[in-house]
Amino acid sequence: GEDVEQSLFLSVREGDSSVINCTYTDSSSTYLYWYKQEPGAGLQLLTYIFSNMDMKQDQRLTVLLNKKDKHLSLRIADTQTGDSAIYFCAEPPPGANNLFFGTGTRLTVIP
Amino acid sequence: DGGITQSPKYLFRKEGQNVTLSCEQNLNHDAMYWYRQDPGQGLRLIYYSQIVNDFQKGDIAEGYSVSREKKESFPLTVTSAQKNPTAFYLCASTALGGGDQQFFGPGTRLTVL
Numbered sequence: 001g002e003d004v005e006q007s008l009f010l011s012v013r014e015g016d017s018s019v020i021n022c023t024y025t026d027s028s029s030t031y032l033y034w035y036k037q038e039p040g041a042g043l044q045l046l047t048y049i050f051s052n053m054d055m056k057q058d059q060r061l062t063v064l065l066n067k068k069d070k071h072l073s074l075r076i077a078d079t080q081t082g083d084s085a086i087y088f089c090a091e092p093p094p095g096a097n098n099l100f101f102g103t104g105t106r107l108t109v110i111p
Numbered sequence: 112d113g114g115i116t117q118s119p120k121y122l123f124r125k126e127g128q129n130v131t132l133s134c135e136q137n138l139n140h141d142a143m144y145w146y147r148q149d150p151g152q153g154l155r156l157i158y159y160s161q162i163v164n165d166f167q168k169g170d171i172a173e174g175y176s177v178s179r180e181k182k183e184s185f186p187l188t189v190t191s192a193q194k195n196p197t198a199f200y201l202c203a204s205t206a207l208g209g210g211d212q213q214f215f216g217p218g219t220r221l222t223v224l
Contacts, residue, residue, distance in 0.1 A: 031212075033212060035215075045213075088153065097142065098156055098169070
């Protein structure tokens with residue numbers, strides 16, 4: 001079955017960079033997604049990457065994809081207190097009609 | 112404004128009672144999903160529907176039921192058969208289904224007293 005793994009917690013100081021890691025099992029995924037969940041709210045799509053890309057940059061966000069190792073990471077530059085949230089990576093299982101989500105990483109930004 | 116709405120935001124239920132959670136979208140999306148979120152366990156898929164009058168079980172469908180009589184609406188009923196229903200429930204939709212990006216509602220927190 002599908003298995004998307006993430007570390008549960010990450011703490012960084014305001015202004016530092018945050019790196020959130022994710023490993024996944026299905027190598028045929030077309031897209032891989034990063035979602036952000038603020039306390040008591042639904043999930044918002046943060047960014048995504050096509051499986052034929054190695055890197056995608058969007059302002060403070062950098063997504064790196066290592067297909068060989070099935071490893072996805074999200075780097076947030078100049079982390080702010082407003083970045084404190086749970087971050088989920090997600091991939092579509094092969095032949096399925098939904099997304100499979102990781103356990104989520106709770107990012108805490110220390111002022 | 113287009114989006115997904117869930118109501119109520121907080122819901123309390125006594126043991127043994129059924130309760131229905133509402134999910135409505137005006138995005139004209141075909142596919143809709145229900146997830147359950149527990150601390151440290153990520154999102155688990157309960158049910159999904161790709162078209163009106165059709166739906167499929169997800170990974171944890173036992174104790175839940177759904178209907179899809181209208182494209183815009185996908186209500187979830189938590190029945191008394193669900194052994195541990197206290198959780199945060201999230202509804203989502205997507206235009207094309209499959210592995211396409213999903214849009215989420217704000218969630219409903221259900222507490223069983």
